Amino acid sequence: MKNYLLKEKPFYSHFYKINKFVYIVLFISCFGFAQKKEASEIHYTPNGIFDQVFDNQGRVFKLSEIEAISPHSTKSGKKVLNIQSFSSGIFELYFENGSGMEVVGNAVHDQRRAIILQAFLDISDFINTPLKNTGNNTKVKFWIRNPSALGLSSNTGSSASAFYSFPTFSAGISNQGMDFGGILDNEIWKTIHTGVDSYSNTVFPIINTNNTGNFYHGWACFNFAGTVNWNLDYNKYNAATSYPSNYLDFYSTIIHEVTHALGFNSLMRYNGNSSFYNNPGNYFTRYDKNLKTSSGLELITNSPATGGQMYGFNYNPVISGPVLFPGCNVFPPEFNGNSGSFNCSNSIKYVGNLTVSVYTPPCFENGGSLSHFEDACYNGNSNDQYFMMSDRASGLFAKRTLTNEERQVLCDIGYSLQGTFGSTGNFTYKNYGVASCAGISIGGVNDGFLNGVYAYQGNAGANINVDGILNNDYTSSSSPSLGFEFVQDLYDPDAIISGITPTSFVFKSYVPGVHLLRYVPFDISTGQRGNITYIYVNVFNNCTSVAQPNLVRNGDFEEHNYAPSYTSQMYKSCGWQCTSYFPSPDYFNSDSTYPHVSIPSNIFGTQADKINGNHAYAGMFISPNRPALLQNVYSESLKTELTSSLQPNTKYQLSFDVSMADNHLSNGIKFQIFITDINLELTTGGIIPISNITSDKVFLTNPTFSGSASATEWETITFTFTTGSNPNLKYLHIGGLNNVQFQNSNGPDVYYYLDNVSLTPVSLLGLSTSDFENNDFEVFPNPANSIISITNSKSTIKSIELYDMAGRILKAEKVNKTDVQLDISNYQIGTYSVKIITEKGSISKKVIKY
Structure with a gap:
């Protein structure tokens, strides 16, 4: 007689090593x-855990x-x-x-x-x-x-x-x-x-x-x-x-x-x-x-x-x-x-x-x-x-x-x-000659991620109140007396859990990211324990410094509390997040001890930071032909909250640098930006649904495909726009966002490095409208180490002013020439703004000292 429970031989004689917990x-x-x-991997749960x-x-x-x-x-x-x-x-x-x-x-x-x-x-x-x-x-x-x-x-x-x-x-x-x-x-x-x-x-x-x-x-x-x-x-x-x-x-x-x-x-x-x-x-x-x-x-x-x-x-x-x-x-x-x-x-x-x-x-x-x-x-x-x-x-x-x-x-x-x-x-x-047995009358239901929205989130180092976790747990007791025990953070061993009450606790961690905790619900009156249950808590990596007049926090991705150890760790660069939950952009930093996320060499190729002395940038996959996703596109776009909302009816300049990775040079996209008044929490694969892109928001597409003949060159993408009447625009998205245009729609995935994001009011750049539109100035070389040449073919340059990114004036000269030599050798490595005043008005140019 054959055994009806004889189990088949497993595919593998030794099981994969995996970790264990229900929390x-x-x-x-x-x-x-x-x-x-794995660019092709689509997560069904946050970070695929x-x-x-x-x-x-x-x-x-x-x-x-x-x-x-x-x-x-x-x-x-x-x-x-x-x-x-x-x-x-x-x-x-x-x-x-x-x-x-x-x-x-x-x-x-x-x-x-x-x-x-x-x-x-x-x-x-x-x-x-x-x-x-x-x-x-x-x-x-x-x-x-x-x-x-x-x-x-x-x-x-x-x-x-x-x-x-x-x-x-x-x-x-x-x-x-x-x-x-x-x-x-x-x-x-x-x-x-x-x-x-x-x-x-x-x-x-x-x-x-x-x-x-x-x-x-x-x-x-x-x-x-x-x-x-x-x-x-x-x-x-x-x-x-x-x-x-x-x-x-x-x-x-x-x-x-x-x-x-x-x-x-x-x-x-x-x-x-x-x-x-x-x-x-x-x-x-x-x-x-x-x-x-x-x-x-x-x-x-x-x-x-x-x-x-x-x-x-x-x-x-x-x-x-x-x-x-x-x-x-x-x-x-x-x-x-x-x-x-x-x-x-x-x-x-x-x-x-x-x-x-x-x-x-x-x-x-x-x-x-x-x-x-x-x-x-x-x-x-x-x-x-x-x-x-x-x-x-x-x-x-x-x-x-x-x-x-x-x-x-x-x-x-x-x-x-x-x-x-x-x-x-x-x-x-x-x-059986007996009455019903009661069994275990309590069961836990996971918390903190209802309908794709994190219920518990806050800044690193801040107290986050985690309450109501027992509200969705089940008990059949006629007089329920639920409690929870043994809360553990599986991500940060040094996280602080305090203020524990029968229904809540206070969580604090200095480590940014989505933490996974576990707890056990129990019936206080019977002592029965339910299943190990989980809670998601999202901890933001908030920035400590802001470089005015740039409205983008940490636009050069340099500020971080922890260096990356894996791909898909964009959250370790302060102020930056994923546009959607499961497409996971990457963070590269030479402080990392893991070669696959270091600079200049990493798993996607070799790319030095554009600014000499800097050592961090982001990276993103963008993939066509993904039928399981909205618009058939997987996009590891970026999102950040600006330091303040954009002013209505005001002209702004947004710029950033991109470079194709060595192994993904054959298919470019037209980059897009989206600025909205809502902190969107998407589950779309990175695409922003068209219903969110309304006329009171800012949505722009670069007119040209981004790519480079050389894998080590950076390309600067610049958008100029004037806001409408919406006074609450403060969430910036960058990448492939909606109706993404590929050079080859049936082509392979594309991978870009991205750096030096800047969003500044034109007025603070000292630009008059007419001269801003008539770009007859040349500033070269840029970046530079010592001398920068500034020329204008159509009018005399009356004076120049050099500012740091905090808006402080560092140098002012009257020149009355059509070409000027500006010596920046005595200044620290970084980004500066040169205000050029002519007879017709003024314009500002960003320069980089290396």
Whole structure:
């Protein structure tokens, strides 16, 4: 008889290293998560921290791969498509092509599909959940998969798993000295307990109609194409009803697999680490907390003083000997299969509200060991003939309902369950002779990122009040008394958390960016703990100095508190942010000890700062042909808040320098600027929706494509404009912003360095309108180290004045010549303004001393 829970071999023998935690996420905008910049990567969550989910074997799935009713790629790159979905109680099932149940009108497919829908409905009726409250339309989404897509062997009948979502190591999770591990509840558990989709307040609002924004909470597959024989007849369930020997009962198999997905499973591997192991922490399940050795030692322990009931669990260091593989003579001590062997004297035990030996074969079996009960070691039962959750099916009869002991396990790990299950008509009914169990009556819902807007944000070093985090957490208690504990910042180990009340706390960090925090909600009256929950907090990198009359803070990107360590860290240059959440512009600074974000050489090429002595600039990808995004464009544009609003009916000059990177010289754009009165928080891929670009704002496009014959040359782009009557324009955007024009719309990505952003009123530059329009002046060389020549072919220069960028006059000379030599050798390196006065008026020119 083939084992209906024998798990398929994972794609990788050793799981990727990942970090672990479920917390309040205090984030800094524009984080990256890899040292290699991937222009094609589209984040679904801020900085991609939650963009990956995992199944119980450690397989990695991108959110883009588990989006409901969307194309999905197998390992071979072949596209498969979910084409059928059906509701069944609190569940919604999506049948993939090749699942064996997707074809409506095919008699066999219809029969199988009717059975699985009934099984899920029976489970739904068994569980008490706020998903059943009036008006709640949230569903637990199950992906019914093609077994070949998962590599299920021909003699394996089935497999299933919930998805697990937790932050993975990235630039946004830099506090790698902490133990981020803990007790991890899966996405099915969280959705059922809270009545809220577990991906809420984590995933960006989806603005493109090509995407649904709905993601699967778990998957299951059943192998109808292999060597397993299936019983599809409800009426055949034992010898008296002619149950076919050595067949798998389909209904029983579904209940078995879904029970695993609910949380009746271990995440432990043979070495005591989790399937999600990555130093410095592990993730385990609530089920794992109840596992003990045959001598009564807990398999996982923590320090309650620092970890409470949910953080910091690791394999018990007191345990000696190979208790997880008690008779194995190979290394690694694993068996890829189901041996069915047991030894009751050394079996691991489940110790909750009851004690049962669990399946502990001689060599560790991934997906089998620890996650099943051992019948033969319990009350004199025959092997595989009592428990629904045994390691093998009976082969002699159908086990269609959980035993009282297995029901109690689900109660122990938090589910509230009815006292009866199934229906007599399908021979699936069982009366447990007990009332409903209460389970865990509290669940946490992530905070701080509602509908794509950060709820908690402020300047670095300022107090940020974080309140209301329990408002969306769920409790079924008749007299709820909610609290929270163990708030931790996963980004900044030195962050200060103070002023803690039962419902709020004060957060302060001197480190800019989107911080991710975690906390645990709990019921003060019962002591029950909910799932680890996250909060996003956005900390701005505010500038300490302002160079008037330039209205752009830190326009040369020099001011910073921390040098970049990864790409996508624009927030480390004070005053600058991403235009949108997931396109992440880069910050380059020679102070960085990481070569890929240094100056002059970095991962995109070699480019010195234009101003000799300066050592910082920004960088941005702009990509055409991105159909998942608004206007098919991915744009890592920049945003900053000006030092003050622009004055109405006033002329301004905006300029900045750009240079194409070495490896991206073949496709240029026409740069755009947008100045608005609203601090837009976009989820569009960097494009500003046309509805935001109204006549009372400033939106301009450079008339020429920006590019250079030499990869090391800088090009200055200048815009001159007059504001209208809007007195509140103060948010500047630069890049490819709307209806972006590419030299080749079907061409490759383009990458630009950007520096020296200046926005100044024309009046403060000393420009008369007529002379500003009639640009007959030449100032050269520029930049210069000593002597600058100034010429005017049409009128005599009466005098010149030299100003620093704070508006202070440094030098004034009367000359009465058509060409003038200005000596700047005694001045410091930097940017200056030369005011040139003629008979017709005056004009100012920016000059750079190196």
